[in-house]
Amino acid sequence: MRQIFPIEESGDRAMVNGRTQESALEVVIFDLGKVLLDFDYRIAAKKIAAHCRITESELCRLIDQSPLLYRYETNLLTTEQFFAQVRDTTGFRGDLDLFRDLFGDIFTPIEPMVSLQAVLRARGIPTYIFSNPNPLAVAHISRRFEFFHQFDGYILSCDHNAMKPDSKLYEVVERQTGKMGGQLLYIDDRPENISAGARRGWQVILHESPEQTISAVRHAGLLGK
Ligand SMILES: [Mg+2]
Numbered sequence: 001m002r003q004i005f006p007i008e009e010s011g012d013r014a015m016v017n018g019r020t021q022e023s024a025l026e027v028v029i030f031d032l033g034k035v036l037l038d039f040d041y042r043i044a045a046k047k048i049a050a051h052c053r054i055t056e057s058e059l060c061r062l063i064d065q066s067p068l069l070y071r072y073e074t075n076l077l078t079t080e081q082f083f084a085q086v087r088d089t090t091g092f093r094g095d096l097d098l099f100r101d102l103f104g105d106i107f108t109p110i111e112p113m114v115s116l117q118a119v120l121r122a123r124g125i126p127t128y129i130f131s132n133p134n135p136l137a138v139a140h141i142s143r144r145f146e147f148f149h150q151f152d153g154y155i156l157s158c159d160h161n162a163m164k165p166d167s168k169l170y171e172v173v174e175r176q177t178g179k180m181g182g183q184l185l186y187i188d189d190r191p192e193n194i195s196a197g198a199r200r201g202w203q204v205i206l207h208e209s210p211e212q213t214i215s216a217v218r219h220a221g222l223l224g225k
Pocket residue numbers: 031032033034035188189190
């Protein structure tokens with residue numbers, strides 16, 4: 001089992017947060033992509049490519065992990081500007097409404113993790129989403145998945161011009177939750193994001209599977225006996 005690891009930086013943690021790792025956990029911070037929702041840009045690429053002059057794999061390179069997507073996810077481009085750039089590059093023949101439908105529909109809930117959040121919420125533990133999404137994805141997820149509305153707050157890259165693991169966004173989490181250091185339990189599938197949280201003294205779980213993560217949350221005492 002992959003345990004919760006505040007990685008051994010207790011000296012820094014004490015300095016940065018003025019707290020020790022014995023701090024009781026008070027809130028749980030969930031990453032969204034690959035933690036609560038699986039996603040696959042190839043689904044969108046396949047559908048969008050049918051309306052374009054470029055191939056599915058060329059399109060995938062343009063919209064998945066690309067500099068263009070990065071600018072959109074950090075709010076440097078509006079949805080209209082992002083769409084215009086995709087359209088100009090690909091020859092997409094539809095309008096923004098069609099693009100919105102095709103681009104957003106790439107998500108599948110990871111049910112055991114959705115259930116974990118519901119259990120934490122029922123136990124009165126505040127939960128937050130901390131994610132690097134784009135506005136089209138947020139609109140689609142908000143419309144499509146009821147669980148998305150069951151959080152106490154949302155810290156999203158596209159609202160703050162900063163992306164994990166930029167410390168600016170972690171400061172927003174601390175301000176918005178009113179918690180810091182070991183009071184926060186943070187679940188994310190990307191090691192660089194987790195490391196940035198651990199450096200602030202947050203308790204962290206590198207998400208590899210629902211089974212391991214749920215076991216670690218139980219081990220942290222958040223699910224009762
Ligand atoms: Mg993720």
